[in-house]
Amino acid sequence: AQKITQTQPGMFVQEKEAVTLDCTYDTSDPSYGLFWYKQPSSGEMIFLIYQGSYDQQNATEGRYSLNFQKARKSANLVISASQLGDSAMYFCAMREQWRGGSNYKLTFGKGTLLTVNP
């Protein structure tokens, strides 16, 4: 069963507008972490923002914020004031326990391709 779902294969936004990229997750672990990564066409994976399952407030990092709705199991990324350089693939990921003990891994969604139009 897919644990991270990104339902938007592609999104378009006008420069300087805000955009929300959707992410829902599935886990029975009470302790987990949610991440967003950006992958430009060059291929590198750039860490953007992190939200812990026990964090009371939504995470923010500059123009990025994470709209965390725990009951709905959603962790949407909001990019404010979009820039042309924001055009990239965006991946939502969840840290989950792996093979018991203290092993953890990141499970990624399939990504959303964001295109910022001038």
Add this chain to the structure above:
Amino acid sequence: SQTIHQWPATLVQPVGSPLSLECTVEGTSNPNLYWYRQAAGRGLQLLFYSVGIGQISSEVPQNLSASRPQDRQFILSSKKLLLSDSGFYLCAWSGPGSPGGPLHFGNGTRLTVT
């Protein structure tokens, strides 16, 4: 500051040939190390994970293997490549301990098996 180096950036290899991809991390000790693969237009799949020298866990059984001969060196290998091994391979590290914080990725190796 911590940096991660991964090479080569691109590689074209014939079916049946061996493979060796190398990844090194600087500026940290005892990192958790990972190998992920990304097929064209898809998300990332975890291949191998290491918490220390000689300690390797495999996520997906296949003809690939990994080794960690030194604390900050992680190597992905194959004795005989298959066409299905083509993809974008990413090495990553996270801080020591558990759960270790976010993963930080190298620039990746684009492998084409012909």
